[in-house]
Amino acid sequence: MVDYLGITILLGTFVVLLVLHTPISFALLASAILTSFYLQVPLMSVAVQMVKGIHSFSLLAIPFFILAGEIMGAGGISRRIIEFTNVLVGRVRGGLAQVNILASMFFGGISGSAIADVSSIGALLIPMMVDSGYDEDYSVDVTITSACQGLIIPPSHNMIIFAVSAGGLSVGRLFLGGILPGVLLGAALMVISYVIAVKRGYPKGEKVSFREGLRIAGSAVLGLLTAVIIIGGVIGGIFTATESAAVACLYAFVITFFVYREIPVSRMDEILMSALKTLATVLALLASCNAFGWFLAYLRVPALITSALLGVSSNRIVVLLLINILLLALGTIMDMAPLIMITTPILLPVTQAIGMDPVQFGVMMVLNLAIGLCTPPVGAVLFVGCTIGKISMEKLTRSLIPFYAAMIAVLMLVTFVPQVVLFVPDLLLK
Numbered sequence: 001m002v003d004y005l006g007i008t009i010l011l012g013t014f015v016v017l018l019v020l021h022t023p024i025s026f027a028l029l030a031s032a033i034l035t036s037f038y039l040q041v042p043l044m045s046v047a048v049q050m051v052k053g054i055h056s057f058s059l060l061a062i063p064f065f066i067l068a069g070e071i072m073g074a075g076g077i078s079r080r081i082i083e084f085t086n087v088l089v090g091r092v093r094g095g096l097a098q099v100n101i102l103a104s105m106f107f108g109g110i111s112g113s114a115i116a117d118v119s120s121i122g123a124l125l126i127p128m129m130v131d132s133g134y135d136e137d138y139s140v141d142v143t144i145t146s147a148c149q150g151l152i153i154p155p156s157h158n159m160i161i162f163a164v165s166a167g168g169l170s171v172g173r174l175f176l177g178g179i180l181p182g183v184l185l186g187a188a189l190m191v192i193s194y195v196i197a198v199k200r201g202y203p204k205g206e207k208v209s210f211r212e213g214l215r216i217a218g219s220a221v222l223g224l225l226t227a228v229i230i231i232g233g234v235i236g237g238i239f240t241a242t243e244s245a246a247v248a249c250l251y252a253f254v255i256t257f258f259v260y261r262e263i264p265v266s267r268m269d270e271i272l273m274s275a276l277k278t279l280a281t282v283l284a285l286l287a288s289c290n291a292f293g294w295f296l297a298y299l300r301v302p303a304l305i306t307s308a309l310l311g312v313s314s315n316r317i318v319v320l321l322l323i324n325i326l327l328l329a330l331g332t333i334m335d336m337a338p339l340i341m342i343t344t345p346i347l348l349p350v351t352q353a354i355g356m357d358p359v360q361f362g363v364m365m366v367l368n369l370a371i372g373l374c375t376p377p378v379g380a381v382l383f384v385g386c387t388i389g390k391i392s393m394e395k396l397t398r399s400l401i402p403f404y405a406a407m408i409a410v411l412m413l414v415t416f417v418p419q420v421v422l423f424v425p426d427l428l429l430k
Helices: 004-019 024-039 043-054 058-074 077-089 095-111 114-131 136-151 157-165 171-177 179-200 210-235 241-260 265-298 301-312 316-331 336-353 358-373 380-389 393-399 401-416 419-428
Strands: none
Touching: 004 024, 004 265, 024 043, 024 265, 024 336, 043 265, 058 077, 058 157, 058 210, 058 241, 058 265, 077 095, 077 114, 077 210, 077 241, 095 114, 095 136, 095 179, 114 136, 114 380, 136 179, 136 358, 136 380, 136 393, 136 401, 157 171, 157 265, 157 336, 157 358, 171 179, 171 210, 171 241, 171 358, 171 419, 179 358, 179 401, 179 419, 210 241, 265 301, 265 336, 301 316, 301 336, 316 336, 316 358, 316 401, 336 358, 358 380, 358 401, 358 419, 380 393, 401 419
């Protein structure tokens, strides 16, 4: 028998606390505790579930990825990537926009964080684009939408969170599954950016000599090798995802402080503190989400949602469209990590029931929620971009419509063409 009162207490408390602007981790935990009182479940059981939420070998990769991204972001890698991408695509119409998107693709392969991407690359390129004659809204549009590539292109700690939430899915397959969709997203944004640049008459970049181009490429390639170490180590079976993250972190430390040497080793304290703050937030979310998710399962919410969605229609296309709409809507009001933890146990059985591969669903989910990060009212990447570009969210949201269209088009490919996601992992991990 379904306990509707228990479900109402769990979900209702969570929604009310969110409306009151309570931090998500506290809202999740408070909802779980109140539900435990109603169900007469010992609080020790809640504590056990919280510990289980962060007691996973796969999750050890997250602090290393966060630290590697912080080190490389502080050590000049973003500037070198911008210079390198300018050599590659800077001479086309609206070249700085193309540079922005390609730089985000490369930097995302190092940091795995959209906010880190906007904060580092955006802080350099948005003022540069405005000074070069680009409109403010266009400059920020390009920056925040292209930053979402870092959430799909490996390494992505959100993919690791999904792998754990899905019951121990292969992190390597998820990483590889995100490569082609991430590249397609970058290509779609490049096309939209170019069309708008031609229409508005934005300038072309200056030509870079062959010799200077080689020098810039040589300087940037050491930083870009961080992503190669991670992906190549996992594909080649040399490292697990966690081991590759640790090796990448060590490599980033050596390159930043002993090769680039733009910052002193004394800055490491500051970098560690920043990484620790980010990690504390992530782990608090993971622990509270696991307790919340345990009560969802206890109250049979996943089974109810599965029955409800399949009751609307047995048509695979209709069900997938409904799931996409649900994830897009949720992504506009909540952050990515807790949503992955909450919705994966609910929606994964639905997608498996209609024959979708879990890796494909994982990439589809992350891309959906990445779009939410660029969408009001709670889009974290949108807020950071507006702050850097000094532009209102209302004005920016209107100008984002063509970029939303490009992202939705890629989302539809990921949803309905399985090989867009599965081709690379099937090819390299047989």
